[in-house]
Amino acid sequence: MKQELVHVLAGNSFAVSDAEGDMRPDPQVPVGLFSFDTRFLSHWVLTVDGSPLNSLSRDDLEYFETRFVLVPGTASHYVDANVSVIRHRSIDDSFNERITVLNHSARPAEYTVRMEVGNDFADTGEIAGPRPRPVTVTRNPRQLRLRYQRERFSRETVVTATEPAEVDDAGLTFRIKVPPNGSWTTDLHVQMVLRGEGSRDIRAHLEAHQQQVRADMREQLRQWRDRAPQLSAARGAVAETYQSCLTDLAALRYTPLAYAQAVPVGGLPWAMTLYGRDAIVTCLETLPFTPELTPATLRALALAQGGQLDDAHDEEPGKIISETRYGESAAFGDQPTSLYYGAADTTPLFVVLLDEYELWSGDGDLVRQLRHPARMALDWLDTYGDLCGDGYLRYQRRNTAKGVINQCWKNSPDAIRDRHGHAPAFPRATCELQGYAYDAKLRGARLAREFWGDPAYADRLEREAAALKERFNRDFWLPERGYYALALEPDGTPVDALASNIGHLLWSGIVDEDRAVSVAGHLMDDRMFSGWGVRTYADGQLPYNPVAAHLGAVWPADNALIAAGLRRYGLDLESARIVDAMFALAERLPGPVPEVVAGYSRQVTKYPVQLPSAGRPQSWSSGALLMLLGTGLGLRPCGENLLVDPALPDGFGQVDVLDIPGRWGYSDAHARDRGPRARGQRRRLRR
Amino acid sequence: MASAAEHLASRVAGRHPELPETTAGTLRLDIRVNGHTDHWYLTIHDQKVDVSRSSAEADLVVAADRAVFDGLAAGRAHIGSALLRNDVYARGDLRLLMLLRRLFPGPPDARHPRTSGLTGEAAG
Numbered sequence: 001m002k003q004e005l006v007h008v009l010a011g012n013s014f015a016v017s018d019a020e021g022d023m024r025p026d027p028q029v030p031v032g033l034f035s036f037d038t039r040f041l042s043h044w045v046l047t048v049d050g051s052p053l054n055s056l057s058r059d060d061l062e063y064f065e066t067r068f069v070l071v072p073g074t075a076s077h078y079v080d081a082n083v084s085v086i087r088h089r090s091i092d093d094s095f096n097e098r099i100t101v102l103n104h105s106a107r108p109a110e111y112t113v114r115m116e117v118g119n120d121f122a123d124t125g126e127i128a129g130p131r132p133r134p135v136t137v138t139r140n141p142r143q144l145r146l147r148y149q150r151e152r153f154s155r156e157t158v159v160t161a162t163e164p165a166e167v168d169d170a171g172l173t174f175r176i177k178v179p180p181n182g183s184w185t186t187d188l189h190v191q192m193v194l195r196g197e198g199s200r201d202i203r204a205h206l207e208a209h210q211q212q213v214r215a216d217m218r219e220q221l222r223q224w225r226d227r228a229p230q231l232s233a234a235r236g237a238v239a240e241t242y243q244s245c246l247t248d249l250a251a252l253r254y255t256p257l258a259y260a261q262a263v264p265v266g267g268l269p270w271a272m273t274l275y276g277r278d279a280i281v282t283c284l285e286t287l288p289f290t291p292e293l294t295p296a297t298l299r300a301l302a303l304a305q306g307g308q309l310d311d312a313h314d315e316e317p318g319k320i321i322s323e324t325r326y327g328e329s330a331a332f333g334d335q336p337t338s339l340y341y342g343a344a345d346t347t348p349l350f351v352v353l354l355d356e357y358e359l360w361s362g363d364g365d366l367v368r369q370l371r372h373p374a375r376m377a378l379d380w381l382d383t384y385g386d387l388c389g390d391g392y393l394r395y396q397r398r399n400t401a402k403g404v405i406n407q408c409w410k411n412s413p414d415a416i417r418d419r420h421g422h423a424p425a426f427p428r429a430t431c432e433l434q435g436y437a438y439d440a441k442l443r444g445a446r447l448a449r450e451f452w453g454d455p456a457y458a459d460r461l462e463r464e465a466a467a468l469k470e471r472f473n474r475d476f477w478l479p480e481r482g483y484y485a486l487a488l489e490p491d492g493t494p495v496d497a498l499a500s501n502i503g504h505l506l507w508s509g510i511v512d513e514d515r516a517v518s519v520a521g522h523l524m525d526d527r528m529f530s531g532w533g534v535r536t537y538a539d540g541q542l543p544y545n546p547v548a549a550h551l552g553a554v555w556p557a558d559n560a561l562i563a564a565g566l567r568r569y570g571l572d573l574e575s576a577r578i579v580d581a582m583f584a585l586a587e588r589l590p591g592p593v594p595e596v597v598a599g600y601s602r603q604v605t606k607y608p609v610q611l612p613s614a615g616r617p618q619s620w621s622s623g624a625l626l627m628l629l630g631t632g633l634g635l636r637p638c639g640e641n642l643l644v645d646p647a648l649p650d651g652f653g654q655v656d657v658l659d660i661p662g663r664w665g666y667s668d669a670h671a672r673d674r675g676p677r678a679r680g681q682r683r684r685l686r687r
Numbered sequence: 688m689a690s691a692a693e694h695l696a697s698r699v700a701g702r703h704p705e706l707p708e709t710t711a712g713t714l715r716l717d718i719r720v721n722g723h724t725d726h727w728y729l730t731i732h733d734q735k736v737d738v739s740r741s742s743a744e745a746d747l748v749v750a751a752d753r754a755v756f757d758g759l760a761a762g763r764a765h766i767g768s769a770l771l772r773n774d775v776y777a778r779g780d781l782r783l784l785m786l787l788r789r790l791f792p793g794p795p796d797a798r799h800p801r802t803s804g805l806t807g808e809a810a811g
């Protein structure tokens with residue numbers, strides 16, 4: 001049984017330890033202290049009189065703060081019941097640990113408290129096997145400095161104690177005397193330094209980062225919660241899930257080097273940086289609740305928009321980034337991640353988000369300011385995204401060594417397979433990309449007409465969108481199966497697998513009206529719907545595997561878009577089933593909603609089965625529950641007003657959401673499930 | 688192959704439709720050559736770039752050895768990676784660094800995705 005891991009996080013900084021608060025490297029999990037894609041502590045182990053400590057209790061106070069209560073010895077054998085230790089740690093742009101040693105006896109006591117300190121300066125991309133690096137150690141009174149230098153690249157960990165310590169190359173030792181029933185305390189402060197010119201931290205020279213004052217984290221969290229709408233719900237767990245997701249989203253905000261406003265990172269533990277796809281989807285999910293994430297994300301993505309043809313980075317002019325990292329492997333080009341563009345969906349989704357944000361916020365200024373990047377993104381669709389010249393958005397990596405093979409949300413190497421397991425040829429046109437492109441063109445047309453003063457361009461985009469929809473419904477539809485192909489090969493051969501991607505088509509509106517019921521029927525039948533949500537890939541096909549991320553498992557973010565798509569086509573019952581299942585999943589799993597759970601049938605396991613590889617918290621998973629709530633409530637901007645058109649699952653009872661921000665100022669939503677009696681009045685599925 | 692100085696003198700000044708029309712700012716490039724520093728001053732506005740030689744303060748100051756700038760001008764170096772490596776030092780408004788990227792060429796051997804597709808990998 002794997003030991004429980006404990007994390008604190010703030011933006012792209014995070015610390016992962018065992019249940020005692022100790023950190024030792026693990027090839028499977030990024031254990032240690034990390035910031036800007038670099039490990040700053042790989043070894044951080046506390047002992048008292050040479051004995052390890054055992055956890056009695058723990059308070060996870062806030063996402064950035066945890067308190068461990070410990071005693072020396074192991075669980076079965078306490079060495080000394082007269083002493084206990086409290087480790088109280090918090091993280092912001094530095095890591096802080098307050099160590100308190102309590103003497104419970106009536107006599108003064110002497111202890112040797114030692115913190116072992118070590119670091120390998122591993123890049124987050126090489127946790128499985130960090131290469132050895134020369135680390136320079138400098139000792140000062142009360143301070144230990146560990147430094148790694150490669151050419152001009154330098155990272156440094158500085159550990160400083162507030163109490164006198166004997167410092168050696170491997171840690172700090174405190175020989176202390178504690179009065180009867182008294183205590184001793186020291187604060188350990190760990191600075192994570194990105195050395196720039198003149199030995200100052202790189203961030204000190206950048207205006208964006210000077211503005212990011214080390215404000216009181218608690219106060220910031222309180223304000224974040226206050227800015228979000230207030231929710232009360234008859235089903236108490238709904239309100240709990242709502243609050244918990246809001247907190248996750250607060251935890252996962254970080255400020256990029258180039259930009260002063262916070263954007264969402266992907267999530268713990270592998271995606272603690274800006275991912276274009278995760279950030280855009282998170283923003284789309286959270287517009288009624290935390291709209292402030294969106295303008296910052298749009299601006300940050302526009303800044304990093306592709307400007308060149310660059311094979312190593314899979315970059316083309318107009319493309320929106322997939323990922324950006326700051327670690328050593330990005331700096332030296334070992335990985336193409338300093339700015340990596342290997343994603344075919346981020347660019348159309350950027351335009352979709354810009355339009356959707358304006359519909360909610362009424363912020364026409366932003367649409368005008370971002371005209372150029374939005375236009376470049378729309379141009380990219382036809383210039384660079386249409387790889388075969390047949391009018392379909394496709395992907396094929398040019399960086400064949402390190403690029404991402406599947407440049408869509410299902411980005412594992414074997415995610416795109418036909419029902420017999422055959423891998424389609426490149427360039428691949430997955431179906432949901434066509435939906436995103438269609439939606440982007442229609443939305444771009446609205447922006448061009450209403451904000452950019454370019455009605456001719458708007459007409460052109462609308463003509464292109466209409467042609468794409470017609471072509472798509474001809475070429476992707478599998479009449480004998482009654483659903484859309486997962487993808488098309490370069491020669492037009494359809495990839496016949498039944499996969500959740502068809503749910504995104506509903507969300508984008510590219511599905512012909514008379515086919516929506518058939519698509520929904522497939523999404524909701526037992527091969528696809530596990531009871532906890534729609535599987536990525538239907539059971540009964542050869543590659544299906546309930547524990548494979550994109551070939552059978554269930555993703556909340558996927559389901560959020562599918563549920564919204566079902567409502568778009570008036571399939572309210574089906575949508576409500578997904579909302580119900582996803583909230584049931586969130587309620588049964590303690591802590592943040594994972595990015596993915598196994599695809600086992602709910603009837604078999606009764607409980608959502610977690611995957612060890614699944615990260616959490618994850619922005620787009622926590623955002624997914626908010627979107628599902630918005631979908632159940634039927635929140636939609638309608639002109640200058642907020643439309644509320646509920647289709648809540650039975651059992652939700654009354655839900656009230658107060659102060660939903662938007663172009664209307666603030667508006668409230670009151671909704672109630674329609675109860676079992678109303679069922680017969682709604683649109684029924686036919687197969 | 689153009690040096691950074693030649694590139695700045697001949698190809699950067701003028702109209703650049705690839706720059707957003709809403710972005711404006713000043714950049715100073717400090718090119719370190721054999722113990723002294725050449726200052727290039729770029730003013731960006733309305734998709735135009737004015738280039739002059741001045742050491743005046745700017746919204747963003749970017750400093751590096753000549754070899755690094757020459758690498759950028761030849762499309763051999765990536766300015767984002769160079770910044771992370773500390774080969775490039777930046778002070779001020781880093782948003783402008785992203786614009787500077789567009790004023791330097793990409794790698795000379797880069798392919799259009801459509802061409803690359805013809806010679807690309809088979810199904811994986």
